[in-house]
Amino acid sequence: MANKLISEMRLPKSIANIFAARNITTAKDALSLTELELMKLLDVELSEVRSALALMSEIVCPPYQTALLLMEQRAATEHLGGHLPTRLKGLDAALCGGVPFGVVTELVGPPGTGKTQFCLKLSLLAALPAHYGGLDGGVIYIDVESTFSSRRMIEMGASSFPEIFHSKGMAQEMAGRILVLQPTSLSEFTESLEKIKVSLLQNQVKLLVIDSMEALVPGGHEQRAPGQHPLSWHISLITSLAEFSRIPIVVTNQVRPQSHDESCLYPFQVQKMDRILKDRTRYYSHIVAVLGFHWAHAVTIRLVLEAKSGQRFMNVEKSPTSPPLAFSFTINPSGISLLTDDGTEMVVPETCNLSSR
Amino acid sequence: MEVSKLPISATQRGKLISAGYTSLSSICSASSSDISRGTQTAWDMLQEEQESLARITTSCADLDNILGGGIGCREVTEIGGVPGIGKTQLGIQLAVNVQIPVEFGGLGGKAIYIDTEGSFMVERALQIAEACVEDMLEYNRFLRNDCQVKTQPKDILENIFYFRICSYTEQSAVINYLDKFVSEHKDVKVVIIDSIAFHFRHGFVDLALRTRVLSGIALKLMNLAKKFSLAVVLLNQVTTKYTEGSFQLCLALAMNVMHTLTSHLIFDQHQLHIQLLAEGSGIPHQEVKGSK
Numbered sequence: 239m240a241n242k243l244i245s246e247m248r249l250p251k252s253i254a255n256i257f258a259a260r261n262i263t264t265a266k267d268a269l270s271l272t273e274l275e276l277m278k279l280l281d282v283e284l285s286e287v288r289s290a291l292a293l294m295s296e297i298v299c300p301p302y303q304t305a306l307l308l309m310e311q312r313a314a315t316e317h318l319g320g321h322l323p324t325r326l327k328g329l330d331a332a333l334c335g336g337v338p339f340g341v342v343t344e345l346v347g348p349p350g351t352g353k354t355q356f357c358l359k360l361s362l363l364a365a366l367p368a369h370y371g372g373l374d375g376g377v378i379y380i381d382v383e384s385t386f387s388s389r390r391m392i393e394m395g396a397s398s399f400p401e402i403f404h405s406k407g408m409a410q411e412m413a414g415r416i417l418v419l420q421p422t423s424l425s426e427f428t429e430s431l432e433k434i435k436v437s438l439l440q441n442q443v444k445l446l447v448i449d450s451m452e453a454l455v456p457g458g459h460e461q462r463a464p465g466q467h468p469l470s471w472h473i474s475l476i477t478s479l480a481e482f483s484r485i486p487i488v489v490t491n492q493v494r495p496q497s498h499d500e501s502c503l504y505p506f507q508v509q510k511m512d513r514i515l516k517d518r519t520r521y522y523s524h525i526v527a528v529l530g531f532h533w534a535h536a537v538t539i540r541l542v543l544e545a546k547s548g549q550r551f552m553n554v555e556k557s558p559t560s561p562p563l564a565f566s567f568t569i570n571p572s573g574i575s576l577l578t579d580d581g582t583e584m585v586v587p588e589t590c591n592l593s594s595r
Numbered sequence: 596m597e598v599s600k601l602p603i604s605a606t607q608r609g610k611l612i613s614a615g616y617t618s619l620s621s622i623c624s625a626s627s628s629d630i631s632r633g634t635q636t637a638w639d640m641l642q643e644e645q646e647s648l649a650r651i652t653t654s655c656a657d658l659d660n661i662l663g664g665g666i667g668c669r670e671v672t673e674i675g676g677v678p679g680i681g682k683t684q685l686g687i688q689l690a691v692n693v694q695i696p697v698e699f700g701g702l703g704g705k706a707i708y709i710d711t712e713g714s715f716m717v718e719r720a721l722q723i724a725e726a727c728v729e730d731m732l733e734y735n736r737f738l739r740n741d742c743q744v745k746t747q748p749k750d751i752l753e754n755i756f757y758f759r760i761c762s763y764t765e766q767s768a769v770i771n772y773l774d775k776f777v778s779e780h781k782d783v784k785v786v787i788i789d790s791i792a793f794h795f796r797h798g799f800v801d802l803a804l805r806t807r808v809l810s811g812i813a814l815k816l817m818n819l820a821k822k823f824s825l826a827v828v829l830l831n832q833v834t835t836k837y838t839e840g841s842f843q844l845c846l847a848l849a850m851n852v853m854h855t856l857t858s859h860l861i862f863d864q865h866q867l868h869i870q871l872l873a874e875g876s877g878i879p880h881q882e883v884k885g886s887k
Binding site for chain 1: 677678679683684690707708712713714715716717718719720721722749752753754755756757758759760761762763764765767768769770771772774775776790793796804807808810811832
């Protein structure tokens with residue numbers, strides 16, 4: 239839309255010629271300048287510039303939809319109104335049906351809490367045929383840290399869906415729908431993303447899993463000068479891939495303990511810093527997700543996994559449809575199961591504090 | 596004598612010429628009110644201000660109290676905060692609350708929701724719409740009113756006009772197009788942009804140009820708010836800025852320096868900070884402990 243040619247827009251001849259003469263050929267060129275700049279560049283009256291821009295804007299602007307239409311369309315064409323059920327009743331209820339299509343869901347937690355297990359289970363669920371609650375499609379699993387275990391996945395499948403997995407050839411077919419990529423560098427990851435774009439357009443992939451995102455960042459955990467984050471292009475691409483192909487994208491991330499001098503405050507809080515720091519030791523838990531604010535804004539749902547005093551918890555940390563809820567879970571042969579379907583609501587002080595790097 | 600030869604500043608000359616006054620005699624024969632077309636008397640402004648008492652409730656009593664009843668029409672309000680704090684939630688809430696009928700104390704208007712990040716969740720909008728209808732029924736029962744609650748959650752969803760914007764070009768285009776759109780849909784009373792900074796943070800090589808384009812956008816939104824008596828709500832992201840020896844949080848792109856914002860709310864985990872930038876409101880910061 240942004241690259242629409244001005245010549246194809248059927249503006250009045252006179253103004254169209256003037257745009258062409260000044261080498262402004264696409265809508266993007268014209269709309270990137272202010273009205274006064276255009277007026278000076280094209281040497282025409284402000285009113286003419288305004289009417290040309292109004293016409294151009296109307297053409298470039300994407301059509302609107304009412305929220306009702308959006309909902310009805312999704313209910314009609316997508317599985318469960320656009321969700322991949324996780325088969326964890328409490329979690330699915332909190333997420334209005336399951337992992338949503340079209341947005342990025344993040345799994346955060348220290349190593350060993352069960353993120354990869356969850357990803358394996360989700361991949362399996364997406365590959366399953368529709369009458370078993372699956373998406374009946376391909377899955378692309380980007381395994382950065384080589385933690386993917388096909389044996390574990392088949393074990394999960396055989397344990398949760400014995401009737402499918404024990405019938406001949408089904409295990410092979412299900413496993414065959416899951417494509418595992420193991421990029422060893424950021425540039426390989428970039429290439430893979432480009433190729434994924436193509437297969438998504440062909441509509442065969444129903445789930446993308448990236449395990450884990452922060453392992454891709456070169457330089458690891460060193461303090462980086464703020465500026466263009468090395469993954470910002472990838473973040474934008476991933477979110478747009480999710481949206482346009484209407485698939486769920488699940489990404490895992492590690493955490494590291496937070497040190498106090500790295501916490502970020504607003505200017506009006508700086509004066510009260512001492513009091514806040516004291517409060518923080520009391521209130522905020524000491525885990526922090528990496529990748530900074532750009533990523534944090536791009537993610538729609540954040541599930542935080544943690545292990546406290548021998549018990550594992552999955553906290554719905556950021557979700558547009560659910561208050562912060564904590565579910566305790568265990569890992570068993572069939573994957574993950576919740577100990578109880580009612581999550582406990584978390585009080586605000588227990589939620590994680592995000593700090594940028 | 597030609598206006599172009601008058602010893603006045605170039606901007607003023609330009610304005611006179613574009614208004615059609617090309618010679619000195621034409622200026623002399625016009626009255627001052629003709630030439631100052633586009634300005635208003637103080638009395639007219641007072642009348643307008645009283646009209647703009649219409650406010651959209653945020654469904655949070657504490658927040659409404661601080662804001663003087665809710666988000667005001669004829670104003671541009673910026674709301675910022677860290678990810679996950681509830682900005683989109685508030686945006687969706689406002690898109691529903693603007694539709695509360697006049698009999699129930701609302702504006703009975705429609706909403707435009709401009710989504711730049713894809714964070715609008717239809718399921719959530721349905722939940723909020725259902726809660727709103729329930730509240731209205733409750734209010735009816737409580738007051739034993741005769742006014743019927745005719746609205747259904749689906750009707751509420753039908754009155755939210757949703758634009759999905761994928762680049763800063765489309766963002767500039769939709770803001771230009773809003774003038775025509777709102778003229779055709781006069782009952783739109785709120786325009787929510789979620790979020791204003793997103794597309795401008797990456798991909799703009801010329802930062803000075805970016806500032807100029809954003810100022811242009813901010814001004815257009817202000818004019819839109821005033822022309823159609825509607826509320827414009829800008830949701831914004833946070834980023835970090837290096838000031839006074841440490842990294843501090845600030846709202847992305849510093850829209851408040853565009854001088855067109857009326858109020859500026861920052862959501863923090865424990866507190867809500869409001870910086871009222873309107874002329875005449877003296878309080879620099881107010882802190883409210885609100886619950887999410």
